[in-house]
Amino acid sequence: MSNSKPGSGRWMSAAALLAAFLLATSPAVLSQSYPAKPVHAIVTMQGGPLDAFARLITEKMAQRLKQSLVVESRPGAGGNIATAAVARSVADGHTVLFANDTTFTVNPALYAKLNFDPERDFIPVSVLGTFGQMIVVNPKLAIGSVEQLAAASRKRELSFSSSGNGTPSHLAFAYLQSVTGTQARHIPYKTNPEAVSSVVSGDVDSTMVIASTVVPHVRAGKLRGLAYSGRKRSIIAPETPTVAELGYPGFEVEFSWVLLVPAGTPAHVVDTLHREAGRAVTSPELAEKMQAFDLVPTALSPAESTIWLRTARDKWTSLIREIKLSVD
Numbered sequence: 001m002s003n004s005k006p007g008s009g010r011w012m013s014a015a016a017l018l019a020a021f022l023l024a025t026s027p028a029v030l031s032q033s034y035p036a037k038p039v040h041a042i043v044t045m046q047g048g049p050l051d052a053f054a055r056l057i058t059e060k061m062a063q064r065l066k067q068s069l070v071v072e073s074r075p076g077a078g079g080n081i082a083t084a085a086v087a088r089s090v091a092d093g094h095t096v097l098f099a100n101d102t103t104f105t106v107n108p109a110l111y112a113k114l115n116f117d118p119e120r121d122f123i124p125v126s127v128l129g130t131f132g133q134m135i136v137v138n139p140k141l142a143i144g145s146v147e148q149l150a151a152a153s154r155k156r157e158l159s160f161s162s163s164g165n166g167t168p169s170h171l172a173f174a175y176l177q178s179v180t181g182t183q184a185r186h187i188p189y190k191t192n193p194e195a196v197s198s199v200v201s202g203d204v205d206s207t208m209v210i211a212s213t214v215v216p217h218v219r220a221g222k223l224r225g226l227a228y229s230g231r232k233r234s235i236i237a238p239e240t241p242t243v244a245e246l247g248y249p250g251f252e253v254e255f256s257w258v259l260l261v262p263a264g265t266p267a268h269v270v271d272t273l274h275r276e277a278g279r280a281v282t283s284p285e286l287a288e289k290m291q292a293f294d295l296v297p298t299a300l301s302p303a304e305s306t307i308w309l310r311t312a313r314d315k316w317t318s319l320i321r322e323i324k325l326s327v328d
Contacts, residue, residue, distance in 0.1 A: 034093055034269050035067040042072050042086050044079030044099040048163060048192030049210050049293055050257055054098040056289060057128070057259075060280035065272075075190050077111075078166030078327070079103030084115035087122065091262040093269035101127070101256040102168055105312040109320045110166045110327055118313070124305035125259040125273045128281045129295040132230025132254050133172040134211040134240060136223040138202050146227050146246050149206065150182040158184040161195040161204040165327035168255040169195060171316070172229050173208040178323040179248050199223060211237055211294040229253035236294050256298070256312075258305065270302055 043054045051073050058069035074082035083103050089095035104118040116122075137143050143152055152158060162170035165188050176182060187204055189195045192213045198204040200222050207214075211234045217223040218237070227243045228234045231252045243251040259277050261270060278299035280286065290297055300308060319325075 034272055035065055037094060038068045038070050039065075039093070040072065040089075040095045041069050042074055042082045042095065042097050044075065044082040044097070044103055045163065045167075046073035046075040046191050047194075049212050050098060050100060053257060053293055053295070056286060057098075057277060057280045060283060060286060061273075061276045064276050064279070076164070078107050078164050078170075080107060080111065080114060080116075083122075086260070087116040087262060089262055091264035093261060093265050093273065095262065096125070096273065097122075097260045099258050099260065100168055101258050101309060101312060102166055102171060102316075104258070104260075104309050106171055106316045106320070107166050108313065109317040110325065118309075121263050122260045123263055123265055123270055124302055124309055125261055125270055126277050126302065127256045127258050127298055127300040127305040127308050128277060129290065129293075129297045129299075130254050130256045131210055131293065131295050132228050132234060133168060133208045134214055134228050134234060134237065135173070135176065135206065135208040135226045135243075136196075136199060136214045136218060137206045137226060138199050138204075139221060139224045140202060141205060141224075144224065144226070146176070146180055146182075146243060146248075149226060150180045153183040154181070158182075158205045159187050160184045161187045161189055161198045161207045163192045163195050163209065164188050164190060168253075169207060169209040171325070172253045172255075173206075174323060174325050175251075175253055175319065176208060176229075176243065178319075179243075179251055196223075211235075211240075212292060215294075234294055235291050235296070256308070257295070258309070274299075274302060 041054060041058050043051050045051050055071050058071055062069045079099050083099060086095055086097040108118055143149050160173050192209050195207050195209060196213050199207045200217055214223055215237050218225045225240045227246055228240045229243055233242055234240055281297045281299055
């Protein structure tokens with residue numbers, strides 16, 4: 001004689017369905033289902049180191065995620081154009097942003113109006129690595145040091161190029177001006193290669209960009225390296241002194257490349273992206289290429305990255321107000 005109660009089969013079926021649902025929606029299973037389609041990776045710069053870096057990292061990530069990551073460069077307005085586009089995208093992890101940290105740490109103080117909120121609209125997945133800037137001049141100029149650059153600028157008008165308003169190259173040189181008394185007219189371009197080419201050709205006197213962009217030209221005698229902005233000397237040009245070493249103690253300018261997603265992206269997706277991007281940037285296979293970028297890999301966690309960006313934003317906001325830096 002059966003001891004089962006009326007309807008117990010229905011309750012057992014419901015329990016089994018609930019268990020199956022909980023299993024299917026567990027973080028482990030969800031993480032396996034992402035990405036469900038190609039991931040669109042938007043980059044805030046075109047043709048420069050960040051663009052090349054993003055393509056290397058996404059290629060490595062794609063191998064493990066078993067899904068393609070399609071890279072699209074959208075330069076302009078110091079990264080604001082690409083960033084605003086990602087802020088409006090669906091928050092499911094299938095659209096991500098590779099950006100200079102300055103878009104989130106500098107632009108809020110530099111631009112009167114942004115089409116995105118750097119904290120409300122984004123989740124920082126990871127600060128992937130940090131780097132400094134190298135100041136170079138056209139070798140036809142009789143300038144061999146930062147001190148000589150400052151002295152020459154007080155005798156005649158000099159110019160400096162950047163990869164755009166609010167970009168690392170613009171901010172680094174502006175800070176150099178405030179510390180050394182250098183006076184130079186800002187000429188913004190859209191990309192790092194364009195900014196560097198303008199100095200190689202002699203159309204512009206100087207620039208201050210990521211070392212990987214200019215070291216080949218320095219070695220070829222097409223540019224003259226004066227100094228490096230980081231707390232330590234450049235990985236790929238250790239013969240170049242830091243600005244601080246040249247008599248300006250405390251001078252330190254370092255930036256980072258950051259991976260972000262729109263706010264509201266599920267936590268398991270953020271974790272997956274952080275894990276795979278971190279593995280890529282610190283992988284032995286890419287170690288030599290990361291050094292070629294003059295990049296110090298960090299692969300910070302989302303929480304650490306949030307703190308890093310807030311701290312840097314406070315620093316640059318204070319500096320921008322102090323030196324009255326403008327994009328005009």
